[in-house]
Amino acid sequence: MIHPTPRLRFAPSPTGPLHLGGARTAMYNWAAARALGGKFLLRIEDTDQARSSDASLQIILTGLKWLGIDWDEGPEKGGDFGPYFQMQRLPLYRAAADRLLASGHAYPCYCTPEEIDAGRKAMEEQKAGFAGYNRRCRNLTAAERSAFEAQGRKPNLRFKMPEARVLQVHDLVRGDVEVNTKELDDWVMLRPDGVPLYNFACVVDDIGMAITHVVRGEEHFLNGIKQRLLFEALGAECPQYAHIPLILNKEGKKLSKRDADTNMLDYRDKGFPPEAVFNYIALLGWGFSGDRDVFTRDEMVAVFQIGNIGKAGARFDEEKLRWMCGEYVRRWTPAQCLERARPWLSRVVPEAAFSSHAAWLRNVVGCYQERITILSEFTDKIGWLFAELPTLDEAAQKNLAKEPASKDWLRGYAEVLEKGNLPPSWPADRTAADAVVALPSKKDAAAPTCAFATPAQIEQECRAFTERIGVKFGNFVHPVRAALTGTDKGPGLFDVIFLLGREACVRRLRAAAAR
Ligand code: GLU
Numbered sequence: 001m002i003h004p005t006p007r008l009r010f011a012p013s014p015t016g017p018l019h020l021g022g023a024r025t026a027m028y029n030w031a032a033a034r035a036l037g038g039k040f041l042l043r044i045e046d047t048d049q050a051r052s053s054d055a056s057l058q059i060i061l062t063g064l065k066w067l068g069i070d071w072d073e074g075p076e077k078g079g080d081f082g083p084y085f086q087m088q089r090l091p092l093y094r095a096a097a098d099r100l101l102a103s104g105h106a107y108p109c110y111c112t113p114e115e116i117d118a119g120r121k122a123m124e125e126q127k128a129g130f131a132g133y134n135r136r137c138r139n140l141t142a143a144e145r146s147a148f149e150a151q152g153r154k155p156n157l158r159f160k161m162p163e164a165r166v167l168q169v170h171d172l173v174r175g176d177v178e179v180n181t182k183e184l185d186d187w188v189m190l191r192p193d194g195v196p197l198y199n200f201a202c203v204v205d206d207i208g209m210a211i212t213h214v215v216r217g218e219e220h221f222l223n224g225i226k227q228r229l230l231f232e233a234l235g236a237e238c239p240q241y242a243h244i245p246l247i248l249n250k251e252g253k254k255l256s257k258r259d260a261d262t263n264m265l266d267y268r269d270k271g272f273p274p275e276a277v278f279n280y281i282a283l284l285g286w287g288f289s290g291d292r293d294v295f296t297r298d299e300m301v302a303v304f305q306i307g308n309i310g311k312a313g314a315r316f317d318e319e320k321l322r323w324m325c326g327e328y329v330r331r332w333t334p335a336q337c338l339e340r341a342r343p344w345l346s347r348v349v350p351e352a353a354f355s356s357h358a359a360w361l362r363n364v365v366g367c368y369q370e371r372i373t374i375l376s377e378f379t380d381k382i383g384w385l386f387a388e389l390p391t392l393d394e395a396a397q398k399n400l401a402k403e404p405a406s407k408d409w410l411r412g413y414a415e416v417l418e419k420g421n422l423p424p425s426w427p428a429d430r431t432a433a434d435a436v437v438a439l440p441s442k443k444d445a446a447a448p449t450c451a452f453a454t455p456a457q458i459e460q461e462c463r464a465f466t467e468r469i470g471v472k473f474g475n476f477v478h479p480v481r482a483a484l485t486g487t488d489k490g491p492g493l494f495d496v497i498f499l500l501g502r503e504a505c506v507r508r509l510r511a512a513a514a515r
Contacts, residue, residue, distance in 0.1 A: 276321075432452065453498075481493050
């Protein structure tokens with residue numbers, strides 16, 4: 001009987017990090033469980049003991065949590081259907097194997113790897129069409145078995161594939177599919193040491209954990225056929241399967257390490273906002289109704305249906321992922337962005353500044369929200385604010401060298417700013433300026449009343465100065481920006497001047513003029 005509550009699982013093998021494909025599989029199972037009002041559980045398929053590690057498990061769990069994919073049962077949570085680690089379930093596999101032996105659906109196979117190989121080669125030579133295990137041990141007599149046992153051979157347990165037949169299966173993604181079982185081997189279920197192989201453990205656990213739906217990669221489609229037959233042999237109902245297409249690269253080829261980070265935590269460490277990564281991964285094979293690309297987890301869950309997962313291979317495109325990140329970063333308030341970006345800001349901003357200069361940092365961050373996509377970009381982008389003098393990049397050097405007269409402009413402008421009413425420079429307290437003026441300045445916003453010159457006033461004074469000295473405003477701003485920031489890109493120039501404050505501006509303009 002199918003369990004009345006929908007129950008879905010993600011069943012990672014802890015043999016490596018959580019990668020993009022795994023994250024997507026987990027997400028679709030999670031979303032379906034949430035959408036159906038069911039349970040989502042984690043099962044750890046750790047039977048490959050040589051390759052499984054606790055380190056990988058921790059990376060997988062951390063990756064899921066980072067993406068906001070929570071589970072109801074499994075590691076760290078427990079649950080009524082445990083244990084959730086396959087290596088803790090060995091007695092259950094043994095018991096199922098005994099049932100299958102008793103019912104004639106399984107048999108012990110004493111063949112050595114060499115014998116199996118030789119058998120396969122012989123089949124190949126006979127061109128029998130299908131070359132796999134030659135089923136030598138399928139019909140051994142009791143005496144033959146005893147003879148092998150007496151030689152000290154320890155048997156693998158094989159599943160006795162039923163007579164070849166054409167199966168009509170329904171896959172929630174692929175639709176109705178016809179499969180001929182004649183090409184399927186008598187596969188190994190259990191090794192002599194009692195450790196199960198994937199297909200066997202998977203079915204015993206899907207039954208034991210009352211799984212109702214399975215979403216997984218299409219590489220498991222044929223496994224799904226073997227599993228259906230095993231469910232049948234065990235007298236259990238098979239979950240509804242959905243086998244989803246691979247994630248391809250931009251060119252439509254298999255995704256490789258060059259196309260994407262293989263560890264979800266690398267995205268975390270580079271400051272990709274997890275909700276943006278979640279949103280992007282959701283779109284790798286599934287679409288929100290209409291042409292809406294940006295949505296929250298809750299919005300996804302409200303409309304998610306397994307049947308709406310696409311049949312075509314989704315393509316991973318890092319540019320689109322970054323675009324998505326930018327969409328999220330821009331929607332935050334500067335205060336939220338400051339909070340989120342703190343780990344990357346901390347690489348250049350002294351720790352104390354987060355409390356003493358919170359308003360200033362909000363303004364700094366606010367100026368960049370439109371200009372970055374991932375938070376690690378902050379580290380490189382805001383260093384100029386803290387240096388005694390900025391390091392001039394190539395573009396800045398060019399802009400300073402272009403007009404021979406520009407050194408005089410800089411000297412003159414330094415004087416204007418020195419006499420003007422700019423806010424003080426970091427590390428002096430600037431709260432009176434930053435708590436009142438919110439950056440980036442918006443042209444249409446009402447002018448705040450501030451004890452210091454606002455960016456709009458600084459601009460007015462600057463224009464007046466360029467008129468006085470007879471220099472085109474458009475030419476004037478380039479060397480000034482270069483002198484102040486060391487580069488030719490960044491926030492609006494008058495926001496820059498406001499952020500830097502009087503002493504820093506004057507010092508930088510004079511240093512550039514003296515070069
Ligand atoms: N451990 C298997 C994998 O990672 C699980 C496949 C399944 O969901 O059945 O591919």
